[in-house]
Amino acid sequence: MKEITIAFLLVLLxxxxxxxxxxxxxxxxxxxxxxPRQTNRYHSLVGAWGDSLKPGMKVxxxxxxxxxxxxxxxxxxxxxxxxxxxxxMDKMNxxxxxxxDIYMGNDKEKALEWGKKKVEITWYTPAGxxxx
Numbered sequence: 001m002k003e004i005t006i007a008f009l010l011v012l013l014x015x016x017x018x019x020x021x022x023x024x025x026x027x028x029x030x031x032x033x034x035x036p037r038q039t040n041r042y043h044s045l046v047g048a049w050g051d052s053l054k055p056g057m058k059v060x061x062x063x064x065x066x067x068x069x070x071x072x073x074x075x076x077x078x079x080x081x082x083x084x085x086x087x088x089m090d091k092m093n094x095x096x097x098x099x100x101d102i103y104m105g106n107d108k109e110k111a112l113e114w115g116k117k118k119v120e121i122t123w124y125t126p127a128g129x130x131x132x
Contacts, residue, residue, distance in 0.1 A: 001099065006033045010038065019126060022123075022124055025066075025121055026121075027063075027118070029114075029116070030099070030100075032061065032103060033096050053107070057105075058084050058086045059086060060077060060103065061092045062099075062100050063096040064100075073089065074088065075123055078123070081124070
């Protein structure tokens with residue numbers, strides 16, 4: 001019985017891996033806060049797709065060229081060197097390319113400390129997705 005359970009789990013794992021493609025990309029990462037000067041001055045707690053942002057959420061904004069690569073609203077992203085997964089819930093101004101903005105709530109000092117750096121991001125899309 002134990003061997004059947006292990007074999008079944010292995011088949012499920014292989015099937016899951018076969019239906020998703022892994023994408024890895026190095027991007028420039030900055031940080032932002034829900035402060036009127038950094039977002040929409042009238043709706044600083046609302047992302048570009050209308051999602052409510054709250055301090056403590058693991059959220060990123062993406063440049064619009066990355067949306068075309070599969071980083072759509074709701075996509076989960078792993079940022080190398082940071083714990084957990086981040087959700088795409090905001091998009092950046094059209095002037096940016098190959099860039100993410102990491103949401104840091106109201107902690108302006110943390111965002112300033114982060115600054116601007118190159119990071120590697122990883123995400124998965126359904127196999128056969130031709131967004132890239």
